[in-house]
Amino acid sequence: MLAVNNLEVVYDDVVLVLRGVSLQVPEGQVVGLLGANGAGKTTLLRAVSGLLDIHHGAVTRGQVTLDGDRIDHLDPQQIVARGISQVLEGRRVFGEFSVEENLRVGAHTRPKDRAANLERVYDLFPRLLERRAQAAGYLSGGEQQMLAMGRALMSNPRYLLLDEPSLGLAPQLVATIRDLITLINSQGTTVLLVEQNASMALSVAGHGYVMETGKVVMDKPAAELLDDDDIKEFYLGLGAEGSERSFRNVKHYRRRKRWLS
C-alpha cells in the first residue's frame, strides 16, 4: 500500500502548500484525487515521486510510505525502481524522439524486461505501434497521452500516478483514456488518478479524495462522492435542484460553512 501520512510540504522555505494531507492507495485499486487549481494535487504527486527537490520544495512534516517503508527521502530514480511511475501533467513526451525511443527511455530502469513491456504497451495502445517510428511531437493530444502512459508502464510499475490525463482532450478521448485506465488497473497496476474532471475520475475510481487549499476535505468511496450534494454542485456542475445556478457566488460561502472549520 502506498500511503501519505499527515504530509506537510513547503516551497522555497516559505510557501506552505500541503498542510497535513493523508491519503491511502491500497494495492489493486483506482483512487481518485479531485480538487481545483492550486489545491496541491500536483505537489502531492511530486512528494510521492521525489520531484519536490527540483521545484525547491521540501517535506517538512509527515511521510510517504510504500508498504511501510519511508520513501520521501529517496531520489526519483530509486522511487521508479521501487515500482512507482508518474505521468506528468501535460504529457511531456520527448517531441523529437520517435514513439519507440520515448518508450525505450521509459524502460531505463528495467532494461531486461524491455521487450516484454514493449509488447504489453503496444497491445494496450495499438495506435502507438502504428506510429512507432514517428516523431512523438507530431502525435495528436490523445495519442501523446497514450504515449506518456505507455512510457510510464515501461518500467513495469506497481503504482501508476496519473496527473490530469484528461487535460485538453475531447470528451470522446477522455472516455477512451478512462477505459484504458480501467484496463491497466485490471492487469494489476494500482492507479492514483489526479483529476479536475470529477465525473471522469469518479467513474473509474473506487475511492475518492477531495483536496482544497492544501488539505483533504473529503474522503469517501467514489459512489458516495458522486451522490454528495456539494460534489454535485461544485465539481460536477449540477445544481442542488438540478438547475444551473451562478454557483460562483455560492461556492465560497458554502465551502466555508461546510468543510473548513
Added chain:
Amino acid sequence: MRDVLLTAIRGIGFGSIYAMLAVGFVVIYKSSRVISFAQPALMLAGAVLVSYLAGPIGFYGAVLVAALAIAALGLGVERATIRPMIGRPVFVIAIITLGLDIAIRVVVNAFIGSDVRNVGDPWGLSAVDVFGLPVQERYIAMVLVLVVTVGALFAFFQYSRYGLAMRAASLDQETAMVQGVSVGAMMALSWAIAGGLAAVAGAFVGAGGGIEQNTWIIALKALPAIIIGGLDSVGGAVIGGLLVGLVESFFATYQGEYLPWLGQNFSLVSPYVLLLVVLLVRPYGIFGTREVERV
C-alpha cells in the same frame, strides 16, 4: 591544384581535432546548458599524459590510458565543483569552469616545462603517397580518430540505454527523472565523455609538432566551431570543426598571396571571421535548434 588539395587535407586534419574538442563542448552543453571553459586544460592534461606514457607503453596505449584518466578527471571535476552548483545561474558555472581551466593548467604546465614536449606519436611529419600527393600521415590519423570516436559516440547516443537517457535528460530533465533516469549521473557522464575526447584531441594536436604551455589555445578554436555548427548539435560540431580547420588552412596558404592587405597570420583569426559571417546569416548556427518561444 596540388596546393589546393594539400591545403584542404591539412585543414581537414586539424579540423578533425577541432571537431573532437567541439563535440566535447556540445555534449556538456546539452547535458547542463553550460559551456565548459575547462576543455583546453583537459586537452593539455591529456597531451601531457600521453607525452609521459608514450615511452613506456607506446603511443596508442598512452592515448587510451590518457583518455580514460582524463575522463575520470572530468568526472571528479564535475562531482566536486559543478554538481554543488546545479540550479545556480549558468553564468556562475561557466566562470567556475574558467577557474578550473586555469587551476588544471598550472599543474599541467609544471609537467611540460618551458620546452616543447614530444608526444611520441609514430608519424612525425612523414608523408605517404596518395594518388601522387604527399599526404602527411598524421592528418590521416587525425581524420581516422575523429571518425572512430565520433562514430562510436553517435552509436552510443542512438542505441545504448545510457545514450538515450542522456539525450532525454537534455530535452526535459523532469520528465527524464520520472522515467528513472538519474540526471546527475548523465551530467557526470557528459563530463567524462568530453574529458576523454579532449585527451585524445590533445594527443593528436601534439602529433608532428609536440606540445608546449601555449598549446591550450588551440582548444579555443572549438568555440567558433560549436557556434557555427549550433551549440546543441553534435553533428553540427563536427561540421563546424572541419569548416574552421579548412578556413584556417586556406587562409594560411593563400591569404598572403591574394589578400596581403590583411596583414600577416590572418589565418589565426579567420575562424572568428567565419563565425561572424555564420552568425549574421543563421544566428542559431547551421544545425542548432531555433529558439522557439511559445506564448
